Amino acid sequence: MTTIKIVGVPEHFNLPWLLCLENDEFEAENIDLQWTNVPEGTGKMCQMLRDKETDIAVILTEGIVKDIIAGNPSKIVQVYVQSPLIWGIHVAANSKYKKLSDLENTKPAISRLGSGSHLMSIVNANNENWKTDNLKFEIVNTIDGAVEALTNQTADYFMWERFMTKPLVDKGIFRKIASCPTPWPCFVIAVREEILEKDPNIIDKILKIINNTTSEFKEIPSINKTLSLKYNLKIKDIEEWLSLTEWSQDQLSEKMLNKVQNQLFELSIIDKKVTFEAVVR
Structure with missing residues (x-):
């Protein structure tokens, strides 16, 4: 069993991960995926990647792009939610x-x-x-x-x-x-480079499992009620949110990365722009 630590915000976007864990889908692939909620959000998760307190983060696109450029030894392996936040x-x-x-x-x-x-x-x-x-x-x-x-x-x-x-x-x-x-997809999945080098097949298996769930997430029976109860939101708000939210199973494109970098650079949030390969696996 390979242990992999993963973090994300305790929000409705991440219910697919919790469902996969409840169904023992990672365990079936001999992966002990240990999920931790991080209510402090992206800044805290960037620090956790740097400090090796986590292996994977489900994280805001602009935050992890900024931090990778600033030296965070991680890579984006996939877009998780395609729609804007x-x-x-x-x-x-x-x-x-x-x-x-x-x-x-x-x-x-x-x-x-x-x-x-x-x-x-x-x-x-x-x-x-x-x-x-x-x-x-x-x-x-x-x-x-x-x-x-x-x-x-x-x-x-x-x-x-x-x-x-x-x-x-x-x-x-x-x-x-x-x-x-946001003028870009809101959440991506980032992995520490050390883990990508050591266990690339494990990361690919994790992505395959979560992608199977997100691709069918909206069709899960009574998913609106499940989300409403778990996150203390009204059914009508959940239904509006579901109608606006699109999960992704694809990698971040070079064009989109450039759009993010250009805007962050223009606003002096980053002081340089880097290659696609420096940020994305």
Whole structure:
């Protein structure tokens, strides 16, 4: 039995992995796949790859591209979710800010530096023609930290996947004032290079198993109810999310990698661009 450690966010996107684990599909291939939820998100998972605390990460595209360019010894082996991530832009329910333009020169809460919430707050500011070099951030680690920061006014707004934050909007804790979709596929699967060199066949088997599940995921009977119960989301929200979400079984294209790199470079999130081979297996 080969032990492989994998991390991902505790969100609806990753239910296919949990289903495969529940069904012992990896075990059947002599793989002990050990899943760990990382609520802190992409910045934390990048660090875990660097520190050899995990072998695989299901991770935001822009975050891992940035970190590989910065020296993370990992490679993208596949796109996991092809559709964009729709980031909700949230303020505290009683905030004085009513529309997106009100947030210029205010402070975003982010989970940590290098996270999706960090990078996408820069992308969003650029989209709105705000000065991105003026941005100051409040690091909050998790969504619970963001609730605290917005409630206590140590930060002004928070960007997070809009369906996962919908319960906070429904409870009257957050108010969503806008959305900002990523201009690229949202999640990829990244693997440490050491593991790719040592166990390439194991990684291929893992990808085959997860791809079989994601390709049929929407057809699983009552999957909307399963997702609703597990992630505390309303059925109508889950159904909308399912209609917008497309999983992938393909590799990231060179054209798409260049699009990501060009935008990150333009925003000074990365200080150089690298070859396709440096990032993608």
